[in-house]
Amino acid sequence: MKTNKRMIALVLALSALSLTSCAAVQALARGDVGGAIIEAGKTVGEIAAAAIEDCANGKVSQEYTAEQEYYIGRGVSGAIMVRYPATEVNSDPRRRQLAYLNQMAGYIEAMSYSVDRRNLGGYVDRSEEEWERQSRFGLYKGVRVGLLESNEVMAYATPGGFIWISQGAVNMCQSEDELAAIIAHELGHIVMNHGMDAYRKATEGKITDSKAFQAFSKEMGPVVGNFAEMVGGFADNLIESGYNKDQEYEADNFGTRALAAAGYDPNAMARMLERVEAYEKSHKDDDKFLSNHPDPKSRIEKVKDLIKNPKNNLKAPAGDPGRTTREKRFREVWGR
Numbered sequence: 342m343k344t345n346k347r348m349i350a351l352v353l354a355l356s357a358l359s360l361t362s363c364a365a366v367q368a369l370a371r372g373d374v375g376g377a378i379i380e381a382g383k384t385v386g387e388i389a390a391a392a393i394e395d396c397a398n399g400k401v402s403q404e405y406t407a408e409q410e411y412y413i414g415r416g417v418s419g420a421i422m423v424r425y426p427a428t429e430v431n432s433d434p435r436r437r438q439l440a441y442l443n444q445m446a447g448y449i450e451a452m453s454y455s456v457d458r459r460n461l462g463g464y465v466d467r468s469e470e471e472w473e474r475q476s477r478f479g480l481y482k483g484v485r486v487g488l489l490e491s492n493e494v495m496a497y498a499t500p501g502g503f504i505w506i507s508q509g510a511v512n513m514c515q516s517e518d519e520l521a522a523i524i525a526h527e528l529g530h531i532v533m534n535h536g537m538d539a540y541r542k543a544t545e546g547k548i549t550d551s552k553a554f555q556a557f558s559k560e561m562g563p564v565v566g567n568f569a570e571m572v573g574g575f576a577d578n579l580i581e582s583g584y585n586k587d588q589e590y591e592a593d594n595f596g597t598r599a600l601a602a603a604g605y606d607p608n609a610m611a612r613m614l615e616r617v618e619a620y621e622k623s624h625k626d627d628d629k630f631l632s633n634h635p636d637p638k639s640r641i642e643k644v645k646d647l648i649k650n651p652k653n654n655l656k657a658p659a660g661d662p663g664r665t666t667r668e669k670r671f672r673e674v675w676g677r
């Protein structure tokens with residue numbers, strides 16, 4: 342019963358997104374660099390209708406499907422873009438930058454299937470049932486990366502495969518491998534399902550008990566109001582606080598292994614985190630996100646230990662024959 346209530350809340354509000362947050366959906370469509378975002382209202386409406394039918398027929402399980410997670414991620418992406426505008430894709434160099442980011446992310450994601458997800462250091466507690474689910478995890482439409490205009494150093498991962506990287510974070514990186522490290526880390530949050538963990542916690546027991554929800558639901562109907570609040574709350578939480586420390590360690594661990602699996606230098610994860618650390622030192626006072634985020638020092642140490650352990654076999658490729666190509670490509674694409 343609880344599941345059905347929650348599911349109905351979810352699917353109705355997914356359709357509500359196109360009714361209530363036009364700005365968010367438009368921003369999302371504009372920022373969808375993969376070009377695969379399809380007539381939001383229609384598609385979301387169809388999925389909502391199908392899911393409601395499933396609820397009525399008792400077919401809905403406890404688990405969100407990859408498709409549902411994708412639409413949740415789109416909603417959250419819309420909310421992120423309301424706060425931080427996506428970079429306009431209005432020139433060939435811009436298009437090339439976005440293609441570059443998306444090709445890199447798609448490649449790392451494909452290669453990361455060889456990373457043993459059960460062997461990531463055990464930072465996040467999971468039941469056997471959750472591990473089972475984790476081992477079957479796949480993305481509905483792959484991973485896609487968008488750029489945010491901001492010069493602050495930021496990167497976000499939403500459920501369902503969306504990664505948002507700020508211009509500031511790109512500028513911070515001094516090589517393709519460091520930029521790949523940001524993508525691999527964010528991919529870790531997605532693959533290890535950290536967003537949905539938070540989302541499940543955030544939506545539990547919130548059907549009727551909030552004042553904001555009650556006010557909104559007078560106008561829009563209860564389930565619609567509930568979803569708008571859920572996605573908005575989730576996005577706020579992601580923007581203000583990020584993921585928790587254990588989730589950060591797990592994403593670093595997965596990301597370092599994914600980097601090595603894709604032929605990048607795994608040490609780039611530590612180098613990237615050292616740049617974040619330096620940036621934080623000079624910006625802590627005026628950056629709300631950073632002041633809520635875990636200290637990179639312990640993360641850097643864990644990544645270095647991980648690479649040092651010969652059991653993990655995380656060496657930079659011998660002689661690294663691709664390095665020159667990567668360096669040249671990075672400089673060309675970003676005009677450095």
Ligand SMILES: [Zn+2]
Binds near residue numbers: 526527583589
């Ligand atoms: Zn993270």
